[in-house]
Amino acid sequence: MNLLEVKNLDIEYVTEEGTLKAIDNVSFSLKEGESIGLVGESGCGKTTLAKSIMRLLPDNGSISAGEIIFKGEDIVKKSKEEIRKLRLNEIAMISQSAMNALNPVYTVGDQIIEGIRAHSNATKAEAYKRAEEVFKIIGLEGKRLKSYPHQMSGGMKQRAIIAMALTLNPSLIIADEPTTALDVVVQDKILFQIVDIQKKMNSSMVFITHDISVVSEICETIIVMYGGKVMEKVSTKVFFKTPYHPYSLGLQNAFPSIKDIGEELISIPGAPPNLMEKQFGCRFQQRCPFRTELCQNEIPELIEVGEEHLIACHYPERVEEFREKAKKNETWQTVRNRLIEEMKGGE
Numbered sequence: 001m002n003l004l005e006v007k008n009l010d011i012e013y014v015t016e017e018g019t020l021k022a023i024d025n026v027s028f029s030l031k032e033g034e035s036i037g038l039v040g041e042s043g044c045g046k047t048t049l050a051k052s053i054m055r056l057l058p059d060n061g062s063i064s065a066g067e068i069i070f071k072g073e074d075i076v077k078k079s080k081e082e083i084r085k086l087r088l089n090e091i092a093m094i095s096q097s098a099m100n101a102l103n104p105v106y107t108v109g110d111q112i113i114e115g116i117r118a119h120s121n122a123t124k125a126e127a128y129k130r131a132e133e134v135f136k137i138i139g140l141e142g143k144r145l146k147s148y149p150h151q152m153s154g155g156m157k158q159r160a161i162i163a164m165a166l167t168l169n170p171s172l173i174i175a176d177e178p179t180t181a182l183d184v185v186v187q188d189k190i191l192f193q194i195v196d197i198q199k200k201m202n203s204s205m206v207f208i209t210h211d212i213s214v215v216s217e218i219c220e221t222i223i224v225m226y227g228g229k230v231m232e233k234v235s236t237k238v239f240f241k242t243p244y245h246p247y248s249l250g251l252q253n254a255f256p257s258i259k260d261i262g263e264e265l266i267s268i269p270g271a272p273p274n275l276m277e278k279q280f281g282c283r284f285q286q287r288c289p290f291r292t293e294l295c296q297n298e299i300p301e302l303i304e305v306g307e308e309h310l311i312a313c314h315y316p317e318r319v320e321e322f323r324e325k326a327k328k329n330e331t332w333q334t335v336r337n338r339l340i341e342e343m344k345g346g347e
């Protein structure tokens with residue numbers, strides 16, 4: 001059963017320079033217990049999408065169209081009070097900025113215990129025990145429960161936030177780059193702890209990251225976003241064996257842990273589109289080595305190319321050719337040359 005269904009979602013930010021469409025006609029669903037990795041370069045709309053599910057968009061951001069159906073009800077239509085309850089009881093967000101949500105005047109333990117008791121009939125002693133357990137899982141000593149936020153390092157606070165989110169048995173965990181603030185040594189450990197707890201609780205998860213190698217390790221499904229749109233959605237297993245979208249092929253070239261040892265890393269030339277400007281055709285066309293006139297003029301719809309495998313590209317039938325060519329640096333060099341020519345032409 002689907003826990004979450006995002007349907008034809010549009011999100012806009014109003015700025016002094018004009019209106020920016022950060023999310024453009026995005027649809028996807030998340031099954032109970034499923035974990036989805038949301039990937040894409042900086043600015044493609046990952047955080048905006050995550051915040052909209054929590055209804056935590058900043059004041060200048062708004063959902064201008066679409067639905068976010070959670071457990072059969074549209075989050076977009078819910079009142080502030082209903083949303084508050086949802087955030088308390090059903091959806092937990094783990095993000096870097098969540099660290100600032102710790103109240104400086106209470107000990108971390110008191111805040112976690114209060115959270116647990118607000119959601120269960122646990123006595124104070126039981127809640128304390130549960131908090132200690134989760135602290136242990138997340139690699140913090142039990143005595144840290146008595147610390148105030150200012151007595152903890154950034155990494156410790158981040159782990160406390162993760163612990164806090166996980167004590168509440170949420171049906172949905174939204175993790176936005178949850179370990180970025182931590183040092184590399186503990187990152188892996190904590191990622192696997194988050195996944196372990198998510199599986200044990202049978203929670204669903206939306207995991208946001210720049211790093212597709214992380215998704216390969218911890219998520220069942222991957223959604224590749226680009227310029228506010230979904231480019232590809234498929235199981236991670238299929239994605240790493242037989243990706244379809246030229247942007248996905250480019251991303252896979254660029255990540256060291258996914259490529260075979262010794263294989264050359266190739267970055268995707270150019271930069272994502274400026275969403276303040278009106279977009280024509282496929283969002284990726286400017287950087288795509290395979291673009292045609294059609295790509296420059298017509299937006300490709302998301303189409304099914306295999307079981308639960310969706311892509312937004314006009315040329316699914318050319319995938320074998322794309323895969324072969326995308327492995328070669330010279331293919332991407334043509335994009336580099338084209339972009340240089342375009343820049344010269346614009347001068």
Ligand SMILES: Nc1ncnc2c1ncn2[C@@H]1O[C@H](COP(=O)(O)OP(=O)(O)OP(=O)(O)O)[C@@H](O)[C@H]1O
Pocket residue numbers: 013014015020022040041042043044045046047048049058060061210275
């Ligand atoms: N408060 C805001 N006001 C105006 N524009 C915004 C605001 N927040 C985000 N944007 C713009 O919306 C687009 C999507 O941003 P978002 O932060 O969701 O992307 P992201 O993929 O999460 O990026 P990152 O990986 O860097 O966090 C970007 O073009 C960004 O500049």
